[in-house]
Amino acid sequence: MSVDPAAFTHLNVRLSPEGALPAGSIVEVELDHGRANEMGSPLLDEWEALAAALETGPHRALLTWSRRHSSKGTALFIAGADVTERVGWDDARVKAHVRRQRAVLGRLRRVPVFHVVVVDGVALGWGTEFLLTADYRIAGPGARFGLPETGLGIIPGAGGTSELWSLIGLPQALRLGMTGEQIDSREALRIGLVQETCDSNDVGRERALALAARVALRSPTAVAAFKQGVLDSVGVPAADRVEGEARAYERCVDHGDAAVGRAGFKAILSGEPVAWPERG
Numbered sequence: 001m002s003v004d005p006a007a008f009t010h011l012n013v014r015l016s017p018e019g020a021l022p023a024g025s026i027v028e029v030e031l032d033h034g035r036a037n038e039m040g041s042p043l044l045d046e047w048e049a050l051a052a053a054l055e056t057g058p059h060r061a062l063l064t065w066s067r068r069h070s071s072k073g074t075a076l077f078i079a080g081a082d083v084t085e086r087v088g089w090d091d092a093r094v095k096a097h098v099r100r101q102r103a104v105l106g107r108l109r110r111v112p113v114f115h116v117v118v119v120d121g122v123a124l125g126w127g128t129e130f131l132l133t134a135d136y137r138i139a140g141p142g143a144r145f146g147l148p149e150t151g152l153g154i155i156p157g158a159g160g161t162s163e164l165w166s167l168i169g170l171p172q173a174l175r176l177g178m179t180g181e182q183i184d185s186r187e188a189l190r191i192g193l194v195q196e197t198c199d200s201n202d203v204g205r206e207r208a209l210a211l212a213a214r215v216a217l218r219s220p221t222a223v224a225a226f227k228q229g230v231l232d233s234v235g236v237p238a239a240d241r242v243e244g245e246a247r248a249y250e251r252c253v254d255h256g257d258a259a260v261g262r263a264g265f266k267a268i269l270s271g272e273p274v275a276w277p278e279r280g
Contacts, residue, residue, distance in 0.1 A: 002057035025216035031066035040082030054111040061212035065118040075121030075142040098157040108133040112224030114215040116208040120201035137194040139185035146182035219257040220279035255280035
């Protein structure tokens, strides 16, 4: 199953056209929904469907970004969760919904493609937590990050409590979650929440597309095996990390990608495209 843009009502999904790269190599999601790109149940349905398609489809990279602005001109990435839909919900439904949020973002984190996120707007709560699904993060001058949840009587429940510390360290995670302080792109870069800054949203998108294009020329099996090997090595003993790397390498050999790489070695070094097998 591959990504079908027509299957998405709320997410604006596009596939890269056929050209220098295989058609559909890059899946682009431009956030443009609701009042402020807020995340509610319909969006969770579509992110889950997108993750399922990325798990099995031929795609190599995912780019998520937004150029949406509020009526007052404020740039928006994801302003947070859609709390208005929860009016009238009982506690059990709220808890089940947040568990589902956590599961969907966790699934998106593991998709076997290179996920780049460009943020040049408000990314609060769920918006900051969404960054945990990315492999690489770029922030523009309008980016604002923060975790306001403890001021609302809750905690960041979609990875901001359990996972954010692994990206920015314990002190910074505690600072953001306990104070609710908002930070800009420069501070986000300093603490490791993002990996690059850019001068504008368009510049960030072009940089993300350039990174995605590099991935799209590589073996999809090797890219997927590498990502899985890296993520699976987190928090496990050294012997398990080494064994996981061995399995990832042998996956490339068994699927035939290593042989294709050897046969096309000179062409690959010169930058020519190679007919890789479908991801295995």
